[in-house]
Amino acid sequence: MKLLEIKELLEAEVVSGEDNLDMEVNLGCAADLMSDILAYGKPDSILLTGLMNLQVINTANISDIKAICFVRGKKPDENIIKAARNNNLIVLLTNLPMFETCGRLYKKGLKGLGYLGLDM
Amino acid sequence: MDNIRKTTKIQELTYELKIKDVMSKNVETVSSKMPVSSLRDILYKKRISGIPIVNDDKLVGIISIEDFITCLEHGEMDALIEDKMTKNIQSLYADELLVHAVIKFEKYGFGRFPVISRKDKKLVGIITKSDIIKGVLKKLETAYLDEEERRYRASHIFNDVVADELFFKFQYFVEGKNFDKAGEAATGLKKTLYRLGLSPEIVRRTAISTYEAEINIVAFTKGGQIIAYLEPHQIKIVITDKGPGIPDIKKAMKPGFSTAPGWVRELGFGAGMGLPNIKKFADKMTLRSKVEKGTHLEIIIKLSDYRKED
Amino acid sequence: MINLKDIVQKLGLKVVTGDIDREVSAGYASDLLSDVIANAQKDNIWITLQTHVNIVAVANLQELAGIILVNGRQPEKATLQKAEQENIPLLLTELPTFEIVGKLYELGIHGNRG
CATH class of the missing domain: 3.30.565.10 (Histidine kinase-like ATPase, C-terminal domain)
Structure with a gap:
């Protein structure tokens, strides 16, 4: 799914990576705890989170994830936007809650990781 | 452990590649106003199994070698293509992910799909199952070479140093x-x-x-x-x-x-x-x-x- | 409104504790307890990967319809005991948040309005 389509579905604002909305992501990965993203996130995922701090940028960076969407109307401060831009991340902001965000994207065909089970 | 979650590299590639990356671009086309007999040379010489029918750049149908053989059996070589072709065609967009083509092949069981551009709906290529396989194999090969290259670089650091x-x-x-x-x-x-x-x-x-x-x-x-x-x-x-x-x-x-x-x-x-x-x-x-x-x-x-x- | 019993059945959730014969108003997905306290609403079904005992207290406080633990995570012992005590439905799925929410959405459960 193209990020541009995601932006429209979520009525989102773009604060970093405006020129890269043509990029495609294949998976949705939703969590407020970064260890979950670190464990299961894939490079072609969009990271959906309501957590707003620098660790989200670090987590995306470390997991090779290129796109983040902050949910629940969270606004990033300058440091976060700067870090995202420095690392060529695409960052969207939506006022929707996490539930509505996941629901809309899933309904339009964005996939999740499937059954995880306990693999740790 | 978590076998279900694991996707193969090939499955991953069908999400990475687009149809335009693997399709054949030089497509032989024929006008619908031609007789079925005119297909003989193309089907035989080019060894292809299906031809898109195009009038004024617009895709109007597709005719397969099976359709041709049926006409041959019934002595209908003079019939116009437009009367013998499949008109209700399933096509794919050039910018769609390859996985969509895989799904469509499974769903319809056809041998080929014409590929059109999303913008002006003009025919830009044709895709067969063997195009998909060739495209994926080629991509796998380059991914492998990239990996080799990296490995070489990493080991290279150590090769230059003696200790x-x-x-x-x-x-x-x-x-x-x-x-x-x-x-x-x-x-x-x-x-x-x-x-x-x-x-x-x-x-x-x-x-x-x-x-x-x-x-x-x-x-x-x-x-x-x-x-x-x-x-x-x-x-x-x-x-x-x-x-x-x-x-x-x-x-x-x-x-x-x-x-x-x-x-x-x-x-x-x-x-x-x-x-x-x-x-x-x-x-x-x-x-x-x-x-x-x-x-x-x-x-x-x-x-x-x-x-x-x- | 949709009954929790139907959700459990349709999505194959494992019921660990609680009476599931109750109505669900909407869904709330979050792993931050402070956020759930601030924003979840009565009769919401809560999707989280937190397994800590405090989730039961939060569900109780907000009068949530139940908690779905994702990623195949198991509740801690204390969480289980507390949920049993408070009669909070504790449900398990092996799907991650994104997908279980997607499936709930397809059943007609949406996020809270405004």
């Missing part, structure tokens, strides 16, 4: 309780290893393990340090801190077990996944701890010819 024992050492100091700086060591190490030409997968596993360890130092201890040793066949990361230490290591390793205070949980960590995550991404992990003295964690990531089963 009895050899490693590169990268050292990072980590402050306790300072969440603003958490992640600097892991992202720094990641950048360094990537620049040295290690494979993205190795770099990613190293970075994730280091990051979780770094978060632990920040969240739980008075501070510590991370030393990464890049050796010819492995990366060894040694993480030490100044306490307070872990009273029960077995318990600490249990997924979901956490002693994290509320503030750590609200910052997005502390759900008892850190150490299990490290174990998941490392090839080997050793954890020793003395209450009040501190904790010593050693992580090994092997460099090549080794894929960790996750």
